[in-house]
Every structure is written in C-alpha cells, then in structure tokens.
Amino acid sequence: MENHAALPSQDGFLRRDTLTERNADIVAGFNWAERVLYRFSKDPQDVFVERGYRKPTAQWTSSTALRELNEAFPNFKSLIRGKGVLDYGCGDGFQAVAMAEAGAAFVLGVDIEPRRLDHGRRMARGMPNVVFATEAQGEFDVAISLNSFEHFPEPEKNLDELAASIAPGGLILITFGSPWLSPYGSHMNFFTQVPWVNVLFSERTVFQVRRLYRDDLSRTYIPAVNKMTIGRFERIIEKSGLKVVSLEYKAVKDLPVLARIPGAREFFINRVSCVLTT
Numbered sequence: 001m002e003n004h005a006a007l008p009s010q011d012g013f014l015r016r017d018t019l020t021e022r023n024a025d026i027v028a029g030f031n032w033a034e035r036v037l038y039r040f041s042k043d044p045q046d047v048f049v050e051r052g053y054r055k056p057t058a059q060w061t062s063s064t065a066l067r068e069l070n071e072a073f074p075n076f077k078s079l080i081r082g083k084g085v086l087d088y089g090c091g092d093g094f095q096a097v098a099m100a101e102a103g104a105a106f107v108l109g110v111d112i113e114p115r116r117l118d119h120g121r122r123m124a125r126g127m128p129n130v131v132f133a134t135e136a137q138g139e140f141d142v143a144i145s146l147n148s149f150e151h152f153p154e155p156e157k158n159l160d161e162l163a164a165s166i167a168p169g170g171l172i173l174i175t176f177g178s179p180w181l182s183p184y185g186s187h188m189n190f191f192t193q194v195p196w197v198n199v200l201f202s203e204r205t206v207f208q209v210r211r212l213y214r215d216d217l218s219r220t221y222i223p224a225v226n227k228m229t230i231g232r233f234e235r236i237i238e239k240s241g242l243k244v245v246s247l248e249y250k251a252v253k254d255l256p257v258l259a260r261i262p263g264a265r266e267f268f269i270n271r272v273s274c275v276l277t278t
C-alpha cells in the first residue's frame with residue numbers, strides 16, 4: 001500500500017503528516033534485514049522527502065562551486081583562463097557560471113536534463129559567454145566532467161564524446177566520487193551512514209528502506225549510478241586511446257597507503273581525478 005495516503009504539497013514535497021502515516025505503513029512491512037538497516041539510518045522526518053528529485057543537486061554558490069575542481073586540479077583556474085570550456089554533465093550550471101566568472105572565455109554546459117539546463121540559463125542571465133545545451137557541439141580547449149562519471153549510463157560513449165569535443169592537445173579533466181565499492185559508493189548516504197551498504201545489504205533491502213526517504217519508484221541502483229569501480233574506470237581510459245597526463249586516487253581518511261593495496265584499494269579509494277589528452 002505504498003503512497004496510498006501520499007498527497008503532494010503544493011511545491012511537490014510530501015507533507016509531514018502524510019509522511020508519518022505513509023512511513024508507519026512501510027515500516028510495518030519490513031523484514032528483519034530491513035529493520036536492521038532502518039535501525040542504522042536517519043530519522044525519515046529529518047530527510048527532505050521529495051517526489052522524485054526536484055531540487056538542485058547541490059547548493060553551490062559562485063564562490064564555492066569550483067572548490068572540488070580546485071582541490072582535484074591545483075592549477076585549475078590557470079587551465080581555464082581565456083579558454084573555451086565544455087562542462088559535460090553540468091547539472092544545474094553552477095560550475096559553468098563560476099568558470100566564466102573565473103576567466104574562461106566561453107563555457108558550454110551540457111546535460112540531458114532540460115530542467116537543470118533551465119536552472120543554469122537562469123543563473124547565466126546577462127552572461128553571453130555561458131550557454132547550455134543537451135549536446136556538445138564545437139571544439140574546446142578544456143572539457144570537464146565533475147561528479148558525473150559514476151552516473152553516466154554509458155561512460156565509454158561519454159568519454160568518446162568528451163574526446164571528440166576537444167581540440168588536438170586539449171585537456172579532459174575528470175573528477176568523481178564516490179566509486180562503487182568505496183564506503184559511500186552506493187550514494188545512499190543521504191539516508192544511512194552505514195558504509196558499504198551495497199556490499200553488506202541486498203539491493204532489495206536497501207531500496208525497501210530507501211522508500212522512507214524518497215518518494216519515487218526506484219528499486220535498483222542502476223540507472224542512477226553505473227557501479228563504476230576503479231578497475232572499470234582504468235579499462236575505459238585504456239580503451240579510449242587517450243593519453244593520461246595524470247591520474248590520482250584519494251583514499252578515505254587521507255591514508256594514501258590504502259589506495260595502493262591491491263584487492264583493498266577498491267574499498268578505500270573515494271575520489272578519482274585524472275587529466276587526459278589526445
């Protein structure tokens with residue numbers, strides 16, 4: 001009887017009273033594994049329950065939007081200054097706008113979600129050098145992919161598209177986290193702090209509990225994440241024929257030794273950053 005009493009409030013989020021009634025019904029039907037996971041999860045009333053994903057992925061501001069790119073690529077601002085930049089998988093457009101403000105000559109933000117592109121266009125009003133589209137067209141000095149590579153449904157094809165969109169000698173900067181087997185690679189930490197929940201619990205159990213926190217019909221990890229492991233990422237790069245300028249793995253708790261242990265590294269690397277060229 002999921003959602004039988006779920007009435008959307010005007011803005012599309014579930015009303016608190018509706019939520020309590022609905023959650024009680026869901027919890028009553030839990031098996032023991034679901035109860036264990038629920039025991040180690042947040043109070044559903046503390047999590048913003050939406051009908052689908054309606055809010056921007058992150059609440060960036062123009063001063064914070066480039067933080068992860070600056071951390072992943074220490075010379076990031078000098079790499080984009082005066083350059084034509086493609087932001088592939090741009091989401092809500094915060095980085096595209098911030099890159100233009102940081103001195104990029106032109107930025108094209110590409111995403112498959114029109115709603116996100118509209119958000120970007122609203123942010124970029126009055127900035128003729130920031131454009132948003134559903135497809136990458138043109139040739140760029142630099143192409144970036146921020147926190148998207150573990151989401152792309154066809155990452156091999158997406159990397160080919162990135163490669164085709166840069167000028168000879170241009171750069172592709174990819175940074176993403178968290179890889180699939182890292183502590184929070186399931187991307188379920190919005191409701192549970194249990195690390196490796198995708199390893200410790202079945203997919204069915206995780207998604208049964210997840211219903212308390214997201215009012216959508218998702219019952220599988222794919223397609224929201226593509227289960228990108230470190231090994232798979234390395235194979236995709238190798239197959240692309242691109243040259244690796246740099247490839248860096250950041251391990252949990254800043255313990256680089258964990259990223260070097262064969263067999264264990266998949267479980268401890270929580271950020272991948274690389275620079276590729278033609």
Ligand SMILES: C[S@@+](CC[C@H](N)C(=O)[O-])C[C@H]1O[C@@H](n2cnc3c(N)ncnc32)[C@H](O)[C@@H]1O
Nearest residue numbers: 057089090091110111112113146147148151152
């Ligand atoms: C987690 S969001 C990251 C957004 C943004 N880069 C950020 O860091 O906030 C991943 C984005 O990739 C987009 N995406 C998924 N598949 C895509 C594709 N084939 N081409 C372009 N964008 C895609 C999604 O719509 C989503 O906005």
